[in-house]
Amino acid sequence: MNALAATNRNFRQAARILGLDAKIEKSLLIPFREIKVECTIPKDDGTLASYVGFRVQHDNARGPMKGGIRYHPEVDPDEVNALAQLMTWKTAVADIPYGGAKGGIGCSPEDLSTSELERLTRVFTQKIHDLIGVNTDVPAPDMGTNSQTMAWILDEYSKFHGYSPAVVTGKPVDLGGSLGRDSATGRGVLFATEALLAEHGKSIKGSTFVIQGFGNVGSWAARLIHESGGKVIALSDVTGALKNPNGIDVPKLIRHKEIGNGKLADFSDADRMSPDEILTHECDVLIPCALGGVLNRENAGDVKAKFIIEGANHPTDPEADEILSKKGVVILPDIYANSGGVMVSYFEWVQNIQGFMWDEEKVNSELKRYMSKAFGNIKALCGSHGCNPRMGAFVLGVNRVARATVLRGWEA
Numbered sequence: 030m031n032a033l034a035a036t037n038r039n040f041r042q043a044a045r046i047l048g049l050d051a052k053i054e055k056s057l058l059i060p061f062r063e064i065k066v067e068c069t070i071p072k073d074d075g076t077l078a079s080y081v082g083f084r085v086q087h088d089n090a091r092g093p094m095k096g097g098i099r100y101h102p103e104v105d106p107d108e109v110n111a112l113a114q115l116m117t118w119k120t121a122v123a124d125i126p127y128g129g130a131k132g133g134i135g136c137s138p139e140d141l142s143t144s145e146l147e148r149l150t151r152v153f154t155q156k157i158h159d160l161i162g163v164n165t166d167v168p169a170p171d172m173g174t175n176s177q178t179m180a181w182i183l184d185e186y187s188k189f190h191g192y193s194p195a196v197v198t199g200k201p202v203d204l205g206g207s208l209g210r211d212s213a214t215g216r217g218v219l220f221a222t223e224a225l226l227a228e229h230g231k232s233i234k235g236s237t238f239v240i241q242g243f244g245n246v247g248s249w250a251a252r253l254i255h256e257s258g259g260k261v262i263a264l265s266d267v268t269g270a271l272k273n274p275n276g277i278d279v280p281k282l283i284r285h286k287e288i289g290n291g292k293l294a295d296f297s298d299a300d301r302m303s304p305d306e307i308l309t310h311e312c313d314v315l316i317p318c319a320l321g322g323v324l325n326r327e328n329a330g331d332v333k334a335k336f337i338i339e340g341a342n343h344p345t346d347p348e349a350d351e352i353l354s355k356k357g358v359v360i361l362p363d364i365y366a367n368s369g370g371v372m373v374s375y376f377e378w379v380q381n382i383q384g385f386m387w388d389e390e391k392v393n394s395e396l397k398r399y400m401s402k403a404f405g406n407i408k409a410l411c412g413s414h415g416c417n418p419r420m421g422a423f424v425l426g427v428n429r430v431a432r433a434t435v436l437r438g439w440e441a
């Protein structure tokens with residue numbers, strides 16, 4: 030099942046639990062606006078190249094739309110649509126005053142030079158500058174984009190509208206980015222995991238972890254879990270997978286990757302393993318932090334973890350969800366588990382609007398407060414509706430957006 034069908038299915042189930050009427054259910058599913066633009070740039074060799082860019086603005090009942098911009102060869106309008114919708118529920122679960130959006134350009138960023146990437150980003154911004162804005166739609170980095178991409182968008186947007194740092198988040202700190210943004214999603218994963226384990230009488234210390242993906246989310250989650258006394262016994266990235274039953278020395282692995290651009294798979298203090306076995310490796314907690322759809326009906330039956338924390342977006346297919354649920358595996362869903370990034374993006378936007386920079390301690394303590402509050406809200410709904418955390422999170426998010434929609438008189 031593709032990401033859009035899966036997201037719609039979860040939404041409909043939540044709408045049924047909430048007893049939403051058909052009209053509001055339909056109006057919440059239909060995106061506010063879908064934008065498709067051609068971005069033509071001169072390449073470094075003087076030839077012209079054209080790329081298709083998308084921005085899907087899903088819903089703005091609770092505030093400006095918020096979501097990442099992805100540069101990837103397989104950027105697909107259906108997936109962008111699903112991810113935009115997930116952002117609407119995610120910002121509502123987090124209880125931050127935003128709606129949802131997502132965007133992307135179909136390109137392979139690793140095949141473009143820095144100056145080609147800059148030209149492409151500036152042309153894309155020229156095409157959408159009148160549709161994004163501090164109070165309208167606030168982009169952020171996603172796969173294939175980073176703080177430099179946000180700096181180019183900020184600069185190009187500011188040519189049309191005047192200096193507007195709050196138009197994007199995930200910026201470099203020198204241009205108004207927030208301290209703590211880089212680690213925010215991984216730190217949020219840590220707080221979510223702590224809350225779930227505590228509920229089951231367990232703690233990070235004394236538990237074993239397997240993490241798929243060692244990029245921004247996976248490496249920060251691994252580092253913070255290691256610092257908290259957890260044992261990361263297997264890890265993987267696109268280059269391969271590693272295991273060590275005594276626990277991988279995560280700081281040493283990070284140094285290995287940083288020095289001389291080392292490959293994860295070449296790290297000598299752990300044994301290599303097949304990347305196909307990572308998701309079914311024996312552990313207490315499995316944290317997918319790479320691609321969507323990795324847990325599916327082929328492998329879900331073999332998963333041995335007792336808890337899954339969805340660091341990635343949409344890592345669990347609905348069929349896998351059912352199989353895992355029957356096995357008693359508890360899953361913290363993406364729209365809660367990886368919301369630390371958008372929470373700190375919100376703090377960045379607030380700091381830009383205030384013109385006042387917070388210290389990192391304040392960012393991290395506010396993040397913990399928001400993650401704990403959302404966990405409590407989801408848990409309460411799971412109790413009152415007898416549902417799992419994914420449905421608890423969907424019910425929480427959909428209900429908040431539905432209430433805002435009705436209060437604004439938009440349901441007709």
Ligand SMILES: NC(=O)c1ccc[n+]([C@@H]2O[C@H](COP(=O)([O-])OP(=O)(O)OC[C@H]3O[C@@H](n4cnc5c(N)ncnc54)[C@H](O)[C@@H]3O)[C@@H](O)[C@H]2O)c1
Pocket residue numbers: 171172173214241242243244245246247265266267268304318319320321340341342367368370371
């Ligand atoms: N960065 C954020 O703030 C953030 C916030 C919310 C959700 N997410 C989601 O988390 C996921 C990861 O995002 P990121 O920012 O860490 O991306 P990233 O590009 O920094 O890292 C991705 C990691 O996945 C690995 N990977 C790719 N293909 C793989 C494969 N086949 N097997 C194993 N590993 C593979 C890569 O090697 C890399 O280590 C994505 O689904 C993203 O949408 C990210």
